[in-house]
Amino acid sequence: MSEEARFIDNGDGTIQDTKTGLAWCQKDSFQITQDWLDFQEAMAFIDKINKEDYLGFHDWRIAEKEEIEGLYFAEWELMGRSNQVLNIFPLFEPKCGNGSWCLPFDQQGAFYFSYQSGLSQIFDQDFTQGCVRPVRLWPED
Numbered sequence: 001m002s003e004e005a006r007f008i009d010n011g012d013g014t015i016q017d018t019k020t021g022l023a024w025c026q027k028d029s030f031q032i033t034q035d036w037l038d039f040q041e042a043m044a045f046i047d048k049i050n051k052e053d054y055l056g057f058h059d060w061r062i063a064e065k066e067e068i069e070g071l072y073f074a075e076w077e078l079m080g081r082s083n084q085v086l087n088i089f090p091l092f093e094p095k096c097g098n099g100s101w102c103l104p105f106d107q108q109g110a111f112y113f114s115y116q117s118g119l120s121q122i123f124d125q126d127f128t129q130g131c132v133r134p135v136r137l138w139p140e141d
Helices: 029-033 039-051 065-069
Strands: 007-009 014-017 022-025 099-105 109-114 120-124 135-137
Touching (some): 029 039, 039 099, 065 099, 065 109, 065 120
Antiparallel strands (some): 014 022, 022 135
16 A cells, blocks of 8 residues: 555544554644643643544544654655644645654653654653644544
């Protein structure tokens, strides 16, 4: 399967990854709230959208590091916030943040994945210019 055929716009605000069985939100938390989030705020944001059945779903979560790393492809380009070139599939909504919080985490730090470099690194949980891209499992028929 080509990488282009791997991602499908479900027409409901989600993008299905047919390789992993995940459904990603087309928008990240910055696009939804118009604000940056530290890690604890990102976890609270996920709880909030689950309580609101965002896009009709209540099982959103923060991605694992390996899952979100699977969104990066150097040959893809999407224009991010502040006109930064991001290397994720262009079906995601433009003008998103340049990365996303991801798991795992500990008492002080959490992983933050960059759509520019394709790398994850540990940031202090109180890093205040972060965002999160919600993900959920795509149900099998």
